[in-house]
Amino acid sequence: MNGAERGSAVLETVASISMVLLLALGAIEVAFALYARNVLAASAHEGARAAIELGRSPEDAVAVAGATVRRAAGGLVSDLDISVATGAVNGRSVVRVHVTGSLKPFGPVPLPMRFSNTATSTRQTGL
């Protein structure tokens, strides 16, 4: 090793470790983002399933969807917005639940990621 290369190994090690850490933290952030997306999808479905039962109202769908998100990802998802719409598709009365939420910013790229999901279910009718 000549004088010009002195200290380069330390610098290279620091740069490599930084890169590996950045990749590892990024992978963890992606995993959390996929989990948050999964939870929002599940909550939209739970809300829709709750709203189609006889005697249940759109408020029940909002309550069930919100409770699902809080139970599964309480501290991970913020700015939760749940909307319920009713309508008709091909002669069927349907309930559509739309859930939007943000993954709390953390990790190497602390940008708030916003996810949304919609679930549609057909209302039950009296037999």
Add this chain to the structure above:
Amino acid sequence: MGDERGQALIETLLVGLVLIVPLVWVLGALADLHSGALAATAAAREAGFEAARSGSLTTAQASADAAADQAFADQGLSPERAEVRLSASRLERGGVVEVEVAYPVAVMRIPLLEAASQPVVWINARHVARVDPYRSRP
């Protein structure tokens, strides 16, 4: 040393590209597979519920198809590519309806050339629904 000046920068760029491009591709493919899995699961579940509430096997298949189409549309995916298979011997009280949904997800997308995007990974989902034992119809 003089003729090696600037080589490190080029090597870093090349290695960076070799590492980053597959990583970004894997992330994109993973996100597509995840969307497909969510949609297929929701489609199987909704189709199962709808089929179990139908009066006959003919209307059950139509209801299951419509519910599955809606579930794929909810996820922003094309329902035409999905395959929905319904198996139920009879829709009698307490009976069982099984729905299997298969959806192809292209893991190597070619921009502006969707039809040639190969290979595909088939996502399969299955849901078993029970016909209400207290329903008024047979």
